[in-house]
Amino acid sequence: MGALAELRTEALGCTRCALAETRTQVVFGVGDPKADLLFIGEGPGRDEDLAGEPFVGRSGKLLDKLVQQELGLDRTEFYIANVVKCRPPGNRDPLPAEIESCRPYLEGQLALIEPTVVVTLGNFATRLLLETTEGITRLRGRVYPFRQGHLVPTFHPAAALRGGAEVVAGMRADLVRAKRLLAGETP
Numbered sequence: 150m151g152a153l154a155e156l157r158t159e160a161l162g163c164t165r166c167a168l169a170e171t172r173t174q175v176v177f178g179v180g181d182p183k184a185d186l187l188f189i190g191e192g193p194g195r196d197e198d199l200a201g202e203p204f205v206g207r208s209g210k211l212l213d214k215l216v217q218q219e220l221g222l223d224r225t226e227f228y229i230a231n232v233v234k235c236r237p238p239g240n241r242d243p244l245p246a247e248i249e250s251c252r253p254y255l256e257g258q259l260a261l262i263e264p265t266v267v268v269t270l271g272n273f274a275t276r277l278l279l280e281t282t283e284g285i286t287r288l289r290g291r292v293y294p295f296r297q298g299h300l301v302p303t304f305h306p307a308a309a310l311r312g313g314a315e316v317v318a319g320m321r322a323d324l325v326r327a328k329r330l331l332a333g334e335t336p
Contacts, residue, residue, distance in 0.1 A: 153182045156257045160234055166250035168235035168243075174201045178230030178258055185331055186222070187264035188212070189255070190305065191273040192233035192243050203229050208306035212270070215306075215317070219324035220331070230258050232273050248277065265298040266330045268323070271305030289319060292326055292336035299336060301327045 157177045163169060176193035179202050188204075196206035204212050216222050233243040233251045243251075255277075259267070269275040272285045278300060279293060285302055293300045303323035309316040330336065 151182070153258070153261045156254065156261065160254045163234070163250075163254075166235075166247045168233065168237060168247055168250075171238050172235035173198045175234050176201055176203050176231060176236070177234055177254070178203060178228060180224055180228035181226055182228065182262055184226065184228040184262060185265040186220075186227040186268070186327065187259070187262055187266070188216075188227065188229040188268045188270060189274040189278070190229070190231045190270040192231045193236040194240050195236065197231075198236035203231050204306070207310060211306045211309060211317075215320055215324055219321055220328045228258070228262050228264070230255065232277055243273065248273070252277075259296065263297060266327050267295055267298070267300045268327050269300060269302045271308065275302040289323055292330065299330050301330070 160177050161175045163175060176197045190203060193203060194206055197203055203209070213224065216227070232255060233247050234254055237243050237247065267278065269278055275285050275288055276282060278295065279288065279302070281288070285304060288302045289304065293302070301323050303320050304312070304316050306320070309320055326336070
């Protein structure tokens with residue numbers, strides 16, 4: 150059993166925070182464990198909690214479509230995870246203690262997958278990994294050095310569903326940045 154599978158097994162039994170009491174199942178992450186591209190969202194919603202897989206609802210379908218159109222990739226060719234691995238009740242924002250409880254799992258995923266490009270989806274993942282309080286609107290549109298590669302912040306697909314064409318256009322531009330980085334172009 151590989152190290153990522155062992156980390157997943159550990160996460161599936163996690164009771165580090167109160168989210169364990171209300172989840173249907175842990176949503177660890179899916180995709181290619183050797184991927185150069187890793188997407189990180191906030192946390193599972195209702196559909197993800199039921200399916201046990203990140204980004205399977207409307208937001209996920211939009212993300213899949215945009216990634217296919219802008220990068221030519223499907224879910225077997227990248228990895229996707231969340232900051233917190235269990236659904237916060239009522240889809241509320243994850244609490245700082247919940248984020249810290251899950252952080253070792255996310256750090257483990259980052260260390261084991263070793264992506265060249267990390268795309269953060271929305272405020273929570275972006276703020277956590279860039280260690281900032283700035284919002285996604287100010288942070289996106291640029292590339293940041295991150296570990297052995299780069300981080301590209303973009304809007305959460307749920308924001309694109311609410312915000313319309315302008316937000317979708319911003320996401321597309323950010324995905325093109327990620328594609329260029331994956332091709333070895335300098336930011």
